[in-house]
Amino acid sequence: MIITMLEIAKLELRARRRWRARDGIFVVLLSILAVTTTVYSLSLGVRIDRGIYTSNLKLGDPLFRVSKDPDVTVVRGGVILKGTEKSLAAFDELRNYLKRVYDEWLWQRYGYKAFPVMVRLVRVKTKVSEGVRFVKNSTTFPKVSGKGAVEKSVKRESEGKMAEIAPQNVTGAPSKSDFLTPDQLRPPSLLDKILYAFGFVIPIYFVVQIYSSSTAEDKLKRRFEVLFTALSPEEVLFGKMLPYAVASVLLSTIALAILGKSPIYEVYIFPVILFLLALNTFTAMISRSYREMTFLTIVISIFVTVYLFIPAVFSEFTFGGVSPITRILNGDLKLWSYVVSTFQFWSMAVVLFYLSINSNEVMYSQRDPLEKIVELARQTVRDYPTLFLAVFLSIPFVFVIEFFTLSLIFMFEYAVYVVILLIAIVEEFFKGLLIYSAVRNGCNGYVSAIVASIGFFLGEKAVLFAFLPVKGLTYLPVPLIAHTLASLLFVLTLRFGFKRALAVSSAFHAVYDGVIIWSLLR
Amino acid sequence: MESLTIALKDLRSLRRERTIGLVLALLLFVASFSSLVVTGITLLYSPTGYANARVGLVGNARIFETIVHPVVYEDLAPALRDLTNGKLDAVVVFNENVSSVNYITVYVPKEDVKAIKAILFLRKKLEEYQNVLRRIRGIPTLRIVAYENGRVVEVPEGYYLKFKFVYVMLIPLLALTTAVVSSAFVIDSVCEEFEKNTVEVLLTAVDLSDVVIGKVTASLILSTTLTVFWMIMLTLNGIEIHDPLSTFLATLSVCLFMTSLALLSVSYEPVREKAQILFSLAVISFIVVMFSFPSSPLGALARASSGSNSFVIPHLILSLSSLILTLFVSEKRLSKAIGLDL
Numbered sequence: 001m002i003i004t005m006l007e008i009a010k011l012e013l014r015a016r017r018r019w020r021a022r023d024g025i026f027v028v029l030l031s032i033l034a035v036t037t038t039v040y041s042l043s044l045g046v047r048i049d050r051g052i053y054t055s056n057l058k059l060g061d062p063l064f065r066v067s068k069d070p071d072v073t074v075v076r077g078g079v080i081l082k083g084t085e086k087s088l089a090a091f092d093e094l095r096n097y098l099k100r101v102y103d104e105w106l107w108q109r110y111g112y113k114a115f116p117v118m119v120r121l122v123r124v125k126t127k128v129s130e131g132v133r134f135v136k137n138s139t140t141f142p143k144v145s146g147k148g149a150v151e152k153s154v155k156r157e158s159e160g161k162m163a164e165i166a167p168q169n170v171t172g173a174p175s176k177s178d179f180l181t182p183d184q185l186r187p188p189s190l191l192d193k194i195l196y197a198f199g200f201v202i203p204i205y206f207v208v209q210i211y212s213s214s215t216a217e218d219k220l221k222r223r224f225e226v227l228f229t230a231l232s233p234e235e236v237l238f239g240k241m242l243p244y245a246v247a248s249v250l251l252s253t254i255a256l257a258i259l260g261k262s263p264i265y266e267v268y269i270f271p272v273i274l275f276l277l278a279l280n281t282f283t284a285m286i287s288r289s290y291r292e293m294t295f296l297t298i299v300i301s302i303f304v305t306v307y308l309f310i311p312a313v314f315s316e317f318t319f320g321g322v323s324p325i326t327r328i329l330n331g332d333l334k335l336w337s338y339v340v341s342t343f344q345f346w347s348m349a350v351v352l353f354y355l356s357i358n359s360n361e362v363m364y365s366q367r368d369p370l371e372k373i374v375e376l377a378r379q380t381v382r383d384y385p386t387l388f389l390a391v392f393l394s395i396p397f398v399f400v401i402e403f404f405t406l407s408l409i410f411m412f413e414y415a416v417y418v419v420i421l422l423i424a425i426v427e428e429f430f431k432g433l434l435i436y437s438a439v440r441n442g443c444n445g446y447v448s449a450i451v452a453s454i455g456f457f458l459g460e461k462a463v464l465f466a467f468l469p470v471k472g473l474t475y476l477p478v479p480l481i482a483h484t485l486a487s488l489l490f491v492l493t494l495r496f497g498f499k500r501a502l503a504v505s506s507a508f509h510a511v512y513d514g515v516i517i518w519s520l521l522r
Numbered sequence: 523m524e525s526l527t528i529a530l531k532d533l534r535s536l537r538r539e540r541t542i543g544l545v546l547a548l549l550l551f552v553a554s555f556s557s558l559v560v561t562g563i564t565l566l567y568s569p570t571g572y573a574n575a576r577v578g579l580v581g582n583a584r585i586f587e588t589i590v591h592p593v594v595y596e597d598l599a600p601a602l603r604d605l606t607n608g609k610l611d612a613v614v615v616f617n618e619n620v621s622s623v624n625y626i627t628v629y630v631p632k633e634d635v636k637a638i639k640a641i642l643f644l645r646k647k648l649e650e651y652q653n654v655l656r657r658i659r660g661i662p663t664l665r666i667v668a669y670e671n672g673r674v675v676e677v678p679e680g681y682y683l684k685f686k687f688v689y690v691m692l693i694p695l696l697a698l699t700t701a702v703v704s705s706a707f708v709i710d711s712v713c714e715e716f717e718k719n720t721v722e723v724l725l726t727a728v729d730l731s732d733v734v735i736g737k738v739t740a741s742l743i744l745s746t747t748l749t750v751f752w753m754i755m756l757t758l759n760g761i762e763i764h765d766p767l768s769t770f771l772a773t774l775s776v777c778l779f780m781t782s783l784a785l786l787s788v789s790y791e792p793v794r795e796k797a798q799i800l801f802s803l804a805v806i807s808f809i810v811v812m813f814s815f816p817s818s819p820l821g822a823l824a825r826a827s828s829g830s831n832s833f834v835i836p837h838l839i840l841s842l843s844s845l846i847l848t849l850f851v852s853e854k855r856l857s858k859a860i861g862l863d864l
């Protein structure tokens with residue numbers, strides 16, 4: 001099998017030879033242009049906010065432009081606002097600008113005397129048991145003109161005092177350039193982390209994009225049809241993705257090195273690579289056209305990107321641990337952390353590979369992707385053990401979808417009810433789909449409902465324990481009963497059609513969740 | 523007329539495949555997720571969020587104590603222990619000196635969200651402290667008062683963050699998502715005709731220019747629909763779009779530029795794999811440059827949506843010109859490609 005896979009991989013690499021030298025030159029030139037413009041633009045920063053506010057006077061701040069109906073009207077003795085959100089924001093920015101200008105004026109007129117307070121920040125990692133580590137972070141805080149001279153006035157004896165009181169494990173002695181005036185103190189920008197983390201993943205996206213195009217083309221030109229008659233789908237698909245997996249690993253390892261991270265962190269990126277390859281294989285298999293595939297890929301890629309990066313921004317919260325990027329940024333190589341942040345990528349990759357390999361029958365059908373998924377579920381769930389396993393393995397998908405559902409919670413006043421309902425629908429859909437598949441393959445509906453509920457319950461609790469360690473097993477039977485009752489209701493009403501059965505079981509589930517939340521909040 | 527027929531055929535297939543629903547769901551998600559981020563930013567930077575920060579002081583600083591009301595420690599070690607255990611939000615280390623510069627070391631949590639709370643609190647308090655020391659030294663202090671309807675109003679520090687997130691990040695990102703989706707649509711629909719050889723069938727009935735213009739028209743109808751959708755979603759979500767028409771035109775201008783890039787990529791060679799890669803690489807440069815230049819269509823979009831300046835006509839003329847030029851080039855290149863294939 002391995003030799004066949006390597007042969008397929010060789011064929012895939014040979015297929016890339018249709019990229020002529022001229023194509024390569026174009027790609028290299030565009031890549032150089034992309035890197036150069038990115039570096040240049042990063043040095044300039046985001047500047048589309050220039051002229052976003054208006055004032056009655058011409059100010060030195062490029063954020064402001066003169067207008068007859070200004071957001072802020074500067075008069076002797078104060079600033080007149082319009083009462084709008086924008087006017088308040090404009091005043092906040094104007095105040096910052098005036099402080100900067102005033103500080104410069106003070107410096108020219110009074111020198112050191114006008115700057116009696118200089119601050120140095122030391123960042124301390126909190127809540128660690130193995131001892132306190134101190135990390136100095138002075139680069140985050142920008143400096144303004146006129147400050148250099150103030151820094152020069154740092155007195156030797158003051159540094160001496162600082163060295164006396166500073167603990168031994170502070171990295172390096174305090175430097176003059178670390179001291180800032182109070183208004184120069186800036187809280188850390190959460191978005192910087194996203195930009196930094198993008199470096200790990202962007203190279204992979206490009207490689208996966210080539211893989212996805214190649215897979216779609218093989219399908220469109222019916223090459224898979226021919227290949228699958230001679231070789232097993234596993235050999236063809238694994239062989240095909242092998243060069244892309246190797247290229248992604250190499251590129252992400254280089255990206256890690258450039259961003260100053262050890263190559264060992266590749267262990268966190270590898271499951272993401274596998275998942276993206278599996279996802280693109282699956283979307284290629286179930287899509288009916290390039291358009292459909294592109295739309296599916298764009299939408300899913302954006303969701304995956306959000307799932308990877310947003311938790312990394314809020315790394316100190318419990319949910320931050322769901323993303324492997326959080327672990328890389330935090331330098332966390334503990335086994336449990338690894339399991340918590342990668343299990344969903346490993347298991348989703350396995351499931352998607354399995355479904356792709358078995359998608360031969362639905363690949364060329366003109367049914368929509370959802371109908372194809374239903375058909376694949378029917379092919380997969382043949383008896384009670386496969387039903388149990390399928391439900392158990394559906395948990396990572398449910399978990400990821402529910403993560404996004406929670407984002408709706410602040411959208412409008414009663415969004416929490418919508419979120420409860422959506423979560424119920426997602427859970428009942430996955431359970432219902434698999435029960436429905438088992439029933440269509442001759443399994444008893446009620447037994448299937450109980451098996452699916454146990455499988456779902458165990459999977460759900462395993463995930464919950466990973467993130468929210470629950471002491472005691474007192475309340476465990478309650479959700480199990482709820483899952484079982486909802487599934488039994490689904491089976492009972494299945495004779496009226498899948499959608500109606502799903503509506504009934506979801507409504508029951510939502511009411512149950514609502515009551516539990518209400519009783520907890522009471 | 524033939525172009526419109528081709529455009530409608532492509533749009534019908536989009537509706538039949540129900541992929542449009544997926545994109546609308548994506549935009550809905552982006553809009554709703556932004557609410558989450560806006561709420562987070564508002565909570566994080568609101569004065570009530572950091573008003574109760576607990577500060578430890580190691581050293582002798584009487585004036586500072588009257589302003590910050592810190593917990594005073596004899597040594598640094600117990601203060602840092604309390605910081606790492608979460609009992610304090612910051613530890614300030616210095617001995618007050620009224621006549622010369624006070625070099626203050628502040629220990630704050632490494633974790634960003636905790637650090638924001640501590641730094642925002644201390645910045646405010648240290649500015650107050652600086653003003654007191656300046657007054658003692660006979661140096662004038664700056665006081666900026668805001669009035670609204672003749673009454674003094676307090677504007678918290680960091681108030682601008684939410685505003686900027688919406689008009690400088692969120693709306694441009696929604697416009698870019700729309701443009702990327704509609705450009706990818708052009709690449710796919712043109713490449714599919716070539717790779718399935720259906721373009722030859724089409725050319726028996728219509729000209730190549732009709733095919734290309736039809737594909738672009740479909741893409742523009744798609745981007746128009748998506749733009750109107752997210753503008754309505756934002757408005758329902760309580761985010762005001764100050765000049766809807768100019769916002770729409772600025773977004774359209776971004777889409778026209780990106781569609782031109784997509785057409786150029788396709789006309790290089792109508793093979794999806796190559797066109798997608800070339801387009802992706804070109805788009806990176808395009809996006810980063812647009813964010814860095816205020817005169818770009820994204821800058822115009824930020825200003826139009828925030829109600830600062832609604833002059834978007836030059837962007838529209840430029841983007842339309844670029845599209846017309848690209849249409850001309852792509853027709854030449856694609857007809858050459860067909861000639862070679864035939």
